[in-house]
Amino acid sequence: xxxxxxxxxxxxxxxxxxxxxxxxxxxxxxxxxxxxxxxxxxxxxxxxxxxxxxxxxxxxxxxxxxxxxxxxxxxxxxxxxxxxxxxxxxxxxxxxxxxxxxxxxxxxxxxxxxxxxxxxxxxxxxxxxxxxxxxxxxxxxxxxxxxxxxxxxxxxxxxxxxxxxxxxxxxxxxxxxxxxxxxxxxxxxxxxxxxxxxxxxxxxxxxxxxxxxxxxxxxxxxxxxxxxxxxxxxxxxxxxxxxxxxxxxxxxxxxxxxxxxxxxxxxxxxxxxxxxxxxxxxxxxxxxxxxxxxxxxxxxxxxxxxxxxxxxxxxxxxxxxxxxxxxxxxxxxxxxxxxxxxxxxxxxxxxxxxxxxxxxxxxxxxxxxxxxxxxxxxxxxxxxxxxxxxxxxxxxxxxxxxxxxxxxxxxxxxxxxxxxxxxxxxxxxxxxxxxxxxxxxxxxxxxxxxxx
Amino acid sequence: xxxxxxxxxxxxxxxxxxxxxxxxxxxxxxxxxxxxxxxxxxxxxxxxxxxxxxxxxxxxxxxxxxxxxxxxxxxxxxxxxxxxxxxxxxxxxxxxxxxxxxxxxxxxxxxxxxxxxxxxxxxxxxxxxxxxxxxxxxxxxxxxxxxxxxxxxxxxxxxxxxxxxxxxxxxxxxxxxxxxxxxxxxxxxxxxxxxxxxxxxxxxxxxxxxxxxxxxxxxxxxxxxxxxxxxxxxxxxxxxxxxxxxxxxxxxxxxxxxxxxxxxxxxxxxxxxxxxxxxxxxxxxxxxxxxxxxxxxxxxxxxxxxxxxxxxxxxxxxxxxxxxxxxxxxxxxxxxxxxxxxxxxxxxxxxxxxxxxxxxxxxxxxxxxxxxxxxxxxxxxxxxxxxxxxxxxxxxxxxxxxxxxxxxxxxxxxxxxxxxxxxxxxxxxxxx
Numbered sequence: 001x002x003x004x005x006x007x008x009x010x011x012x013x014x015x016x017x018x019x020x021x022x023x024x025x026x027x028x029x030x031x032x033x034x035x036x037x038x039x040x041x042x043x044x045x046x047x048x049x050x051x052x053x054x055x056x057x058x059x060x061x062x063x064x065x066x067x068x069x070x071x072x073x074x075x076x077x078x079x080x081x082x083x084x085x086x087x088x089x090x091x092x093x094x095x096x097x098x099x100x101x102x103x104x105x106x107x108x109x110x111x112x113x114x115x116x117x118x119x120x121x122x123x124x125x126x127x128x129x130x131x132x133x134x135x136x137x138x139x140x141x142x143x144x145x146x147x148x149x150x151x152x153x154x155x156x157x158x159x160x161x162x163x164x165x166x167x168x169x170x171x172x173x174x175x176x177x178x179x180x181x182x183x184x185x186x187x188x189x190x191x192x193x194x195x196x197x198x199x200x201x202x203x204x205x206x207x208x209x210x211x212x213x214x215x216x217x218x219x220x221x222x223x224x225x226x227x228x229x230x231x232x233x234x235x236x237x238x239x240x241x242x243x244x245x246x247x248x249x250x251x252x253x254x255x256x257x258x259x260x261x262x263x264x265x266x267x268x269x270x271x272x273x274x275x276x277x278x279x280x281x282x283x284x285x286x287x288x289x290x291x292x293x294x295x296x297x298x299x300x301x302x303x304x305x306x307x308x309x310x311x312x313x314x315x316x317x318x319x320x321x322x323x324x325x326x327x328x329x330x331x332x333x334x335x336x337x338x339x340x341x342x343x344x345x346x347x348x349x350x351x352x353x354x355x356x357x358x359x360x361x362x363x364x365x366x367x368x369x370x371x372x373x374x375x376x377x378x379x380x381x382x383x384x385x386x387x388x389x390x391x392x393x394x395x396x397x398x399x400x401x402x403x404x405x406x407x408x409x410x411x412x413x414x415x416x417x418x419x420x421x422x423x424x425x426x427x428x429x430x431x432x433x434x435x436x437x438x439x440x441x442x443x444x445x446x447x448x449x450x451x452x
Numbered sequence: 453x454x455x456x457x458x459x460x461x462x463x464x465x466x467x468x469x470x471x472x473x474x475x476x477x478x479x480x481x482x483x484x485x486x487x488x489x490x491x492x493x494x495x496x497x498x499x500x501x502x503x504x505x506x507x508x509x510x511x512x513x514x515x516x517x518x519x520x521x522x523x524x525x526x527x528x529x530x531x532x533x534x535x536x537x538x539x540x541x542x543x544x545x546x547x548x549x550x551x552x553x554x555x556x557x558x559x560x561x562x563x564x565x566x567x568x569x570x571x572x573x574x575x576x577x578x579x580x581x582x583x584x585x586x587x588x589x590x591x592x593x594x595x596x597x598x599x600x601x602x603x604x605x606x607x608x609x610x611x612x613x614x615x616x617x618x619x620x621x622x623x624x625x626x627x628x629x630x631x632x633x634x635x636x637x638x639x640x641x642x643x644x645x646x647x648x649x650x651x652x653x654x655x656x657x658x659x660x661x662x663x664x665x666x667x668x669x670x671x672x673x674x675x676x677x678x679x680x681x682x683x684x685x686x687x688x689x690x691x692x693x694x695x696x697x698x699x700x701x702x703x704x705x706x707x708x709x710x711x712x713x714x715x716x717x718x719x720x721x722x723x724x725x726x727x728x729x730x731x732x733x734x735x736x737x738x739x740x741x742x743x744x745x746x747x748x749x750x751x752x753x754x755x756x757x758x759x760x761x762x763x764x765x766x767x768x769x770x771x772x773x774x775x776x777x778x779x780x781x782x783x784x785x786x787x788x789x790x791x792x793x794x795x796x797x798x799x800x801x802x803x804x805x806x807x808x809x810x811x812x813x814x815x816x817x818x819x820x821x822x823x824x825x826x827x828x829x830x831x832x833x834x835x836x837x838x839x840x841x842x843x844x845x846x847x848x849x850x851x852x853x854x855x856x857x858x859x860x861x862x863x864x865x866x867x868x869x870x871x872x873x874x875x876x877x878x879x880x881x882x883x884x
Binding site for chain 1: 482483486487488489490491492493494495508509510511512513514515516520521524525527528529530531532533560561564580582618620623624625627663690694695696698759773774776808809811812813814816817821822823825840841843844845880881882883884
């Protein structure tokens with residue numbers, strides 16, 4: 001294979017060429033209520049060529065390796081139509097490496113019948129809860145091998161196994177419908193989706209409880225986020241803005257996102273890194289062959305670094321961080337997060353909520369998005385805080401804020417870091433990319449909440 | 453794929469092969485400049501079988517042997533649902549025009565110039581704006597064969613343009629944009645740059661709105677972004693079957709305002725959502741979901757329809773897996789009120805163009821809540837400027853039960869939704 005790829009690249013006139021091949025196979029199981037909706041298998045092989053000529057890119061995807069030279073030539077030709085200046089692409093040492101899939105309890109080796117049995121158990125527990133109208137369960141595992149060959153001589157084969165599970169309980173009463181979900185994911189360990197019986201019962205119970213919960217009044221509140229929701233917050237409220245592809249060709253945003261700018265208090269440290277081991281967003285090399293790093297985006301409240309591909313790094317005169325990722329062969333790599341989290345501080349949960357006269361405790365996640373300047377994210381469950389204590393449950397809330405001011409409104413950071421491995425990130429049509437995010441409990445002043 | 457159907461027939465009671473071949477070329481613009489040209493070629497095959505009365509399913513793309521695809525489907529069939537429908541055996545389909553040979557003939561340099569022309573006009577209107585977008589043209593051939601003897605095949609073309617502008621003023625970001633698509637070539641850049649410039653002109657000044665209950669106008673973009681997701685979920689036969697749709701027992705009842713009619717119509721010529729048959733080979737047809745405020749029907753695929761004791765409405769679509777009910781092209785009937793007149797009748801209110809986070813609410817219940825990414829304040833019958841730091845909270849069923857006016861300004865959003873502006877008497881707003 002190595003020779004096939006290198007000979008297809010050889011002799012082409014481009015500043016840089018890469019060929020990436022994907023081989024993947026996956027299983028999925030979907031339930032709606034007590035009906036098994038889909039038990040499906042899929043297998044796919046495909047690849048792409050990406051070429052850089054005078055700063056312009058050509059990109060060609062294919063399902064067959066036949067006439068690979070023609071596909072390389074087409075990518076180079078397309079890049080030639082685009083490019084009008086000098087290419088800028090950070091140099092890295094071309095690696096030759098084979099990275100085997102990491103796994104503990106390999107999901108791929110477990111028969112479908114065993115997977116179904118576990119999901120049946122969770123489903124029975126949820127459906128057995130009075131007033132639970134229906135459920136939805138989605139399980140998937142994917143085994144994937146990605147081969148990268150570049151005109152610089154890199155040849156890297158990386159394999160990974162990803163497993164994910166989403167359980168949702170839907171309760172209804174008198175025309176009101178409420179839902180609570182749980183998302184779990186892992187890089188190669190089926191054990192994370194086992195023994196969730198208590199959690200399944202718990203989400204069913206909470207969905208029913210939401211039916212009686214009141215709506216909160218819209219307005220500005222002091223909000224405490226649990227580690228899961230705070231992880232979604234750091235991803236949406238800061239992570240995306242750290243992606244250099246939003247910044248590198250935008251002079252005004254470059255001025256705003258100047259390294260050294262203060263974003264938050266001295267207690268605030270935000271990290272992204274695929275080199276943090278064992279998490280869903282971990283890998284050894286990104287999809288341009290750059291070794292993974294661990295990057296302090298914010299250190300002691302100050303903008304310290306950002307996430308780069310080789311092109312954005314070169315254009316901004318900074319170092320590549322190994323954040324160029326593609327969801328599959330149908331897309332070129334773009335700047336993405338990996339494992340993003342707020343470093344723990346020293347404050348206990350009791351101290352965090354202790355001083356709040358009236359506020360909101362928001363837990364678990366439902367979704368999140370950002371416009372770079374503004375972000376919104378939604379809690380899976382929420383409670384009022386009254387006189388320093390967790391009080392009544394309220395209907396789930398959507399929170400919003402301004403990226404540039406909200407980080408500075410974080411006035412307490414807990415000591416209890418936890419990583420959420422159940423999320424997937426979407427950007428430029430590439431979704432859901434396996435990432436993880438996390439945080440300890442945090443408290444945010446002046447957070448705007450939509451409500452009746 | 454004939455071969456795959458042939459070997460599947462030997463190991464299963466019945467089988468269906470879905471096959472798609474596509475090719476698409478895209479010009480991508482970043483920071484007002486052409487950045488990348490992409491060509492995507494793809495083939496995908498999905499096999500559905502019935503074995504011992506149960507469904508088995510496998511998908512493959514690329515270099516996967518027919519026997520391996522069949523083996524995967526056989527592996528899943530012991531766990532599949534009990535099949536209570538037959539693969540269809542239609543021999544004729546409605547005439548729906550979805551292919552224009554001219555699309556393939558558009559030179560990539562002309563696609564690039566279309567993008568450059570949009571960007572030139574937008575930048576001339578608003579210096580300092582950065583445009584990012586993609587323009588693409590492509591063709592796809594879809595074929596469905598099954599052991600009931602049906603052979604359905606359709607070739608389609610598509611051309612789509614999306615362009616977004618981002619403007620930073622004093623650390624304040626403004627997003628504007630337009631998206632259009634068709635089965636025919638899009639040649640004129642004018643309507644697209646015109647729409648973006650319209651948004652820029654309205655957003656030139658800032659305005660603030662207080663916290664409280666105000667009248668609201670959803671523009672076509674606002675309707676598509678904020679109001680549709682809950683309806684798509686509620687009219688889905690599967691949500692109804694699960695008992696999770698608030699409309700499950702409302703057929704024949706007046707749930708929406710009398711001025712509100714809502715259809716799924718895949719028969720309109722040269723629309724990207726149009727098709728002669730769905731992804732299970734059932735003829736596509738116009739389905740009226742709401743007629744003058746009355747809930748008329750839900751939409752179904754074969755499996756869900758059989759469970760619900762009804763017939764497929766031709767809405768079995770595949771979004772990367774087995775067919776499930778989903779709409780092709782949603783159309784809200786236009787009204788007679790010009791947008792200007794709606795605005796004239798509002799003393800203080802909000803126009804919503806883009807709502808961020810709307811899909812994060814409890815969609816099942818019709819609730820939505822979001823940050824107004826692009827919206828304008830109405831003051832004494834005129835647009836006063838753009839609002840920011842503003843959250844709205846609403847419920848689709850409450851909003852559409854009492855409609856003040858429906859616009860005469862229907863347009864397609866991305867080719868899958870056709871809607872006018874809708875004005876409602878009250879929405880809850882929280883602002884900073």
